[in-house]
Amino acid sequence: MNYTPIPEDAIRQAIDAEAVFTEFHKTRKRARAYASGMYWKQEPEGEQLVKTLPHKRQERLGRRSPETEKIYEAYIPKKKEIEMRAATLAAEMDKHRRLNKALRVGRVPNIVVELLQELDNAGLSEHFTVVGTHALYAYETAAGVRILPAALATQDVDLLWDARKRVRFLAEMEKLQVSILDILRKVDRTFERKEGALETAVNDKGFEVDFLRRPNQEGDAHPFQLSNDENDLWVIQALRADVLTQSPKFERVVFAANGAMATMKTIDPQVFVEFKNWLATEAPNRDTLKRRRDAQQARIVQDLIEEGLLVPAKR
Known part of the structure; x- marks a missing residue:
């Protein structure tokens, strides 16, 4: 058997944790x-309402x-209300992280979940799709199973950049004033661009x-660097990656071994x-x-699909 069912207590916890995560997000x-x-702000021509x-x-x-007084009076209490709600949900997230870890709800490598979180924090998650072996974590979570560990063994994660959204991506990177390598270093400060492979970042553990x-x-820009930083990463053309780019997307909240959560977007x-x-x-080759x-x-x-545990998009 290539996979086994997830225990019932872990399934219940995953459902509860996902609900909190969705509302928190x-x-x-x-x-x-x-x-x-x-x-x-007092100015020579009178008071001005300024938004930072x-x-x-x-x-x-x-x-x-x-x-403008109505704008100000509506903004301040709404800001406080949302901040209080976010703080309450953040506390719930901490509780569920601990329960996720205790009940072994997930096993996605911690570094992968942290990377997905940082891309989302930067507002860049829509531009990248997880492809390759790590997509299996989204599928097994959706199917409520654990896939054979040997099928998941890998020391790299592949992120497919969507060239169709290049203009929007560049505008967002300009606002952020950071490189993609900077974002990776928020996850692990040891990430460096790999010598001889400009599309690859590697940390001191070889991930x-x-x-x-x-x-x-x-219409595509080629070659393409992910920011104006000369030390940043480039994206490399991959065979038949146009098929993956055009694929319907499959999204699932996934769980790290340490209990953290993130949304993984992958292919159908x-x-x-x-x-x-x-x-x-x-x-x-x-x-x-x-x-x-x-x-x-x-x-x-394919077995998960045929058993009805995983539902592909209709095409």
Whole structure:
């Protein structure tokens, strides 16, 4: 058997924890709109309502008037309300992290969940899709099973960058004023760009993060570096990655071994099966051992689909 059922107590805890995580995530997104401040500033032409923005920017909302006073009076209590709700949910998240760990709800490598969290914190999660072996963690969580550990063994995670959203991505990176390597170093300060592989970051334990993209199409920028920082990572073209880019997305809250949670966005499970079968049988210059594991992973996910434990998108 390539997988076993998750214990009932772990399933119940996963359901409860996911509900709290979903509400926490929703509230945190709302809180971002109120993360700035708002105050009255005396200027020569009179009092101005000023809203503070990230990166030391400010926005003037207008001179003091009944309209701007209404804006201010609505903003302040709403900000306090959302902050209190976020704090309450954060405490609940801490409780569920401990329970997740105690009941062994998940086993995604901690570093992967932390990476997904940091991309989300930066507002960049929509631009990256987890592909390859780590997608199995999303599938097993959705199916309520534990996949055979040998099928999951890997020391790298592949992130597919969506070239179709290049303009928006560049605008967001410009606002953030950081590099992707900076974001990785919030997870582990030992991450460095790998010598001879500009698309790969590696830490001092040998764990790698690879950044992939679809083969170059008309309108795509090529080559492409992920920020203006000359030391940042590049994205490399991957064979048939256009199929993965166009795939329906499959999202699931996943659980780290330490109990932390994050949303993992990956590809549709049926697309995963088809792609892994292609790697196993047709991909050029594929290592024999990797072909064997590709075939094994495809069989596992196909079995989950056929047993009704995993539901692919309708195509």
